[in-house]
Amino acid sequence: MIKNIIVFLTFFNVFLGFSQTDEEPVLWEQELNKISDTEFELIIKADIFKDWHVYSQHTAEGGSQPSEFVFEKANQDYELIGAVTESETTTEYSDIFEVDETYFKEKLVFTQKIKLLNPTVTQVNVLLYYQVCKDVCIPGEQDFIFALDGGPVNLEEKTVDERSVILSEELILDLKNKEKLTEGTVDSVSGPSGLLMIFGLGFLGGLIALLTPCVFPMIPLTVSFFTKQSGTKSKGITNAILYGFFIVLIYFLLSLPFHLFDSVDSQILNTIATNVWLNIVFFAIFVFFAFSFFGYYELTLPSSWANKMDNASSKAGGVLGIFFMAVTLAIVSFSCTGPILGGLLGSTALADGDVATNLSTGMLGFGTALALPFALFALFPAWLNSLPKSGGWMTTVKVVLGFLELALALKFLSNADLVGNWGFLKRELFIGIWIVLFILLTLYLFGILRFPHDGPKQKLSGLRKMLAFVSAAFVLYLGLGVTKTTNLKLLSGFPPPEFYSVFEQESDCPLGINCFKDFEDGLAYAKEVNKPILLDFTGWACVNCRKMEENVWSNPEVFKLINDNYVLISLYIDDRKALPDLEQFDFKYETGRVKHIETVGQKWGTFQTLNFNAASQPYYVLLSPELEVLNTAIQYTDTETYKFWLQEGLDNLK
Structure with missing residues (x-):
C-alpha cells in the first residue's frame, strides 16, 4: 500500500516479451475416474508458468475474467453432481479493479462428478473458457473430450451454414504491409521486484x-x-x-x-x-x-x-x-x-x-x-x-508519523467501502479528508497546533519550516486534484479510482477520449476525417490495460498524440453483451472445431485472432484508413516507448 506513495529506490526494467508464437503459459491435461457404471469423475489439470495466473470460477465480479465451463448435453445425456470443485487458490485485493481477485498459481485442478442418464453415452465434451494473465491477459478456450468406455475419442466433423461462412469472412481485413506487425520487437515491461x-x-x-x-x-x-x-x-x-x-x-x-x-x-x-x-x-x-x-x-x-x-x-x-x-x-x-x-x-x-x-x-x-x-x-x-x-525534534517526528498513520488508515476504510459497495467514501471525500489532515499537519509544523507531549514553544528549525512548506504544497496538489486541474498521478492506485466519483461521468472511454467500440463504425469515421486508427484490443477485466490507460495514456504528450492524431477503436475481448441474433454465427477453426459466436467479446476475440494472430490484451495496432499497417504491434510497455511508437506510426503514414 505505502509503495504507491513513497518512491525511494530506482529499479531497472525487466523485459518480458510475449506473443502468440511463444509457448503457451498453461499446459492442460485431463483424467477420468470411474466411480461406478453410471458415475464418473471428470478431472482437468494444468501447469501454469511462473508468475502467470489463471482466474478461478469464483473470482469477484468486476475483476478479471473467471473460468467458466460448458458441459455439452448436460441434463440430456447425463446430470452434474454438485458444482465444479477447485484446488487451492490465492485471493488478493486488486487496486486496479477495487475487488477481491481469486486465481491459481503454478497448478490447478478442476473436478466435476457426473451421473449418466443415457447408458449408451460413451463420451462427454467439456468446453472451458478461462483467462491467464501476467503483463498481458490472454483469454483462452480449451476443449476436453472424455471417453467413458476407454475407447478412442470420436471427433465429429462439424459444418457451418452459409450465413456463418459469410459473417466469418467479413471479419477478415484486407491488411496491407501485414508483415510490419512483427517487424522488430517492442518489449513489454514489468514492475520492480x-x-x-x-x-x-x-x-x-x-x-x-x-x-x-x-x-x-x-x-x-x-x-x-x-x-x-x-x-x-x-x-x-x-x-x-x-x-x-x-x-x-x-x-x-x-x-x-x-x-x-x-x-x-x-x-x-x-x-x-x-x-x-x-x-x-x-x-x-x-x-x-x-x-x-x-x-x-x-x-x-x-x-x-x-x-x-x-x-x-x-x-x-x-x-x-x-x-x-x-x-x-x-x-x-x-x-x-x-x-x-x-x-x-x-x-x-x-x-x-x-x-x-x-x-x-x-x-x-x-x-x-x-x-x-x-x-x-x-x-x-x-x-x-x-x-x-x-530533544523536542523527536516529538515532532512522532506527531508527523501520527498524521501519516491517519492518512494510511483511510486507505483501509476505502478498501472496505469499495469491496462492500457502500458508496460513502467517494474519491472527492477521500481526498478532502486528506486535505484536512495535511492542513492540520502544516499548522502543527508551523507551531500553531499543539499536542499534549509538546514542550515549551521554541524557535522553529529550518528543517521543520521546510517540512511545513512541503506539507502545504501537498495540500495544494491535492486541492488541484479535486478540482480536476491536475492528475494525481503520484497517488495512482491510492485514492479511489476516478470513476468512483460523486459526479456522473460523461464518457466510458479511457480518459474521456472519443472512442469507438465497433471496428466498422471507427473505420468509417477514420475515412471521413482522414486520420489513422489506434486499434486497442482490451478487456474490462484486464489489469494491465488499466495500467496503460492510467499511467501511459495519461502522459500529456501521449494523450495529445492519441486525442489529436488518431481515431481510437477499443475492442473489449471479454464483453459478455449478447450480439443481435442476426449477427451471431458459427466459426470454424482450422482444427475443425466449431465455436458459436454469440457475444460481442467473442466476435472481437475472433477478429483479433484472424487478422493479427494474437489473443492477448493489451494489444495495440496502428492502421491507416486504407488498412495499411503503420508499425509493429505493441503490448504493455513504458511511456517513452509508447510515445515513440505512436509518433513513428504518424511518420510512416506521411
Missing part, C-alpha cells in the same frame, strides 16, 4: 524508528558501553556488530508465526486485504496508533518483560547476554516501533505475493536499518560527535 520494494519499505520504517525518542538516545549509550566495557577495541566492535545482528534476528523471528498461520490456511493473511471487516479493524488500529503518537497515551509492553530481559543479560554475559540486551531494546522501544511495525504489516498484507514472505522481508529490512547505526558507530566512534542531541 516486489520483495526488494518490501525490503526497502521495511528499511525506511527502520530509519524512521531510529529518529524516535525511544531509540535515538540508545545509540550513543549502547555503542559507548560496548567500546568501553569490552576490554579491547576489536572486541568492542565485535560485540556491537553481534548486538546489531541480534536486533535483525529478533525482528525477523517476529514474522515467523505468520508462516505457521500461512501453512494452515494460505488465505488467512490475504483476507486482510480483501475482507471488509478486517479492513475496518485495520483502520481502527491505525487510528489508535496515530493518537498514541500524538501523545494522548503510550503503547508499552509490560515493564516486567524488560526487567527480566535486562536481568538475564546481566547474568548470562557473553554472546547470550548480548542477545538479551537486543531483546530488551525491542521491548522498551515498542511504544515507538509498534505503530511503525503495524504499518509495515498492513502494507505487506496489501502487497502482491505471499504475505508471510513479504512480512519476513519487510521485518528483515526494518531490523537491518535499526541495527546499522550500532555497527557503524562502533566501527567509527568519532561519528558519534556528529549526532544531533536528543
